[in-house]
Structure formats: C-alpha cells, structure tokens
Amino acid sequence: MDAAFPGRCGVLSLMHLFKDLIDLILPPLCCICKRRLKSEENIICNDCYSRTRLIALPYCERCGRPLPSPDIKVCHTCITEQHPCSYIRGASPYDGITENLIILLKYNGKRGTAKTLGKLMTRVISKEDTYTNCEIIVPVPLHRTRKRERGYNQAELLGEKLSAELNLPLISNALIRMRATPSQTKLPSEKRQKNVKDAFAVNKRTAELIKDKTVLLVDDVMTTGATLNECARTLLKGGVKEVLGIVCAIA
Ligand SMILES: [Zn+2]
Numbered sequence: 001m002d003a004a005f006p007g008r009c010g011v012l013s014l015m016h017l018f019k020d021l022i023d024l025i026l027p028p029l030c031c032i033c034k035r036r037l038k039s040e041e042n043i044i045c046n047d048c049y050s051r052t053r054l055i056a057l058p059y060c061e062r063c064g065r066p067l068p069s070p071d072i073k074v075c076h077t078c079i080t081e082q083h084p085c086s087y088i089r090g091a092s093p094y095d096g097i098t099e100n101l102i103i104l105l106k107y108n109g110k111r112g113t114a115k116t117l118g119k120l121m122t123r124v125i126s127k128e129d130t131y132t133n134c135e136i137i138v139p140v141p142l143h144r145t146r147k148r149e150r151g152y153n154q155a156e157l158l159g160e161k162l163s164a165e166l167n168l169p170l171i172s173n174a175l176i177r178m179r180a181t182p183s184q185t186k187l188p189s190e191k192r193q194k195n196v197k198d199a200f201a202v203n204k205r206t207a208e209l210i211k212d213k214t215v216l217l218v219d220d221v222m223t224t225g226a227t228l229n230e231c232a233r234t235l236l237k238g239g240v241k242e243v244l245g246i247v248c249a250i251a
C-alpha cells in the first residue's frame, strides 16, 4: 500500500471523523420540530415520529381508504369497479407530520426522510396477510426529465427502504414513464385518469424478471389512485400475476 494513501479502513475512519466534526459544528436537527437530534435519532426525533398518524380500521379492504363505519368492508367505488391494483394500503392520512416528510422528500431534496416513511409503510404492510405474497418491489417511475431535475425518484428511494425492510428485490426500472405528464396534484380528479392513460410502459430489459410475479407497487401519495392503477394495468399487460399497492399517504 502506498504510504501516502490511507487504506479503505483509514478512509472510512477519516469520513467518520469528518461527519463527527460536521455534527459538532452543525448539529443535526429534527426535520419537523428543529430540536437537536440525539445520537440514536436520524432525520426526525422520536417524539415527532411517535406523533405520526397511521390509518386505522375501518378502511376499505381493497383501496385502503378510511371508511365511516366498521360494518362496511368495501368502499362505494370498489363495490362497483374492479381495479387493476387489487389492493392498496396507505400508511397515513396526507396531513401533519407525514405530509411534511413527503414535502421534504419531494421538493426539498431531503432523501433521508425516505427511511422514516419506509418504516411507516413497513409497519402497515406487516399487518396485512395478503401482502406476504409480494415477490418483487416496483416503484412508480418518474419521467426522465423530472428525475433529472429532482436528482432522484422519491418512489424509488421508498422502494429501496422497503426492499431492505421486507427483504424483497427492488426492480427500479421495471416501468418507464413515456410521457412527462403534468403533476396529478394540479388536476381535478376527473382529469387524472386521462392524464396518465398510456403514460407507462414495461421496460423490455427487465420484462422477464417481472413475469408471473406478484408485485408490490410503491408510490408516495395516492389521491384518486389513477397513477397506481394505470401502472398496475401496464404491469398486468406485461405478464405480472398481481399488483398490490403501497403508499406513504392517502389524500
Ligand atoms: Zn421533532
């Protein structure tokens, strides 16, 4: 080894030293309440994490939306329509701390919040027997232009966390977004389905990996479910067995 260059261990300890120095000068703060984080906390303090709200029963057993009464099992939309995404579950309502974490992830470059959101989604999935059938994880793709602008696809980061938590392979480029569709959040609900129609395609390079598989499809927020269902429709056309959706929040 060249004496002028420290080995791998040396580089790692230098990096840790550097991080410790940065933490000393700029101590990491909770991304929600801005309190100084304890050494065992990451991105968000334990108090704020414990205040995140999870969607509790009763919710529609198909689309995961909260229901007004425990006597109903399925919401009025799911009674009349069969959706390509057989099941969808959301960790939280889109408000409070979860909404803040998602905004930080999508618009403020705070990639670290994906870990907390991934933890919330894992808590929800691990309570659902149907989700034990999932074999691979596929994120809802961003169009390449938007991915370049943002620097990453937030759904892919969430997929990475789920992949580590659930020990399932992530196929991050299984779907391609063909059109740079306007953001769904700016559209009225009746236009959302049209906006994403035929916007996705199965990536030929990974097509064999998804064949006959039960897919866990990941996104950050569901509003009407149009994006998740269009992705699921594309995946089913591409030969997957079944698609189950998971999102951080249901708006
Ligand atoms: Zn906090």
Ligand SMILES: [Zn+2]
Pocket (backbone or CB within 6 Å): 060, 061, 062, 063, 064, 065, 074, 075, 076, 077, 078
């Ligand atoms: Zn429903």
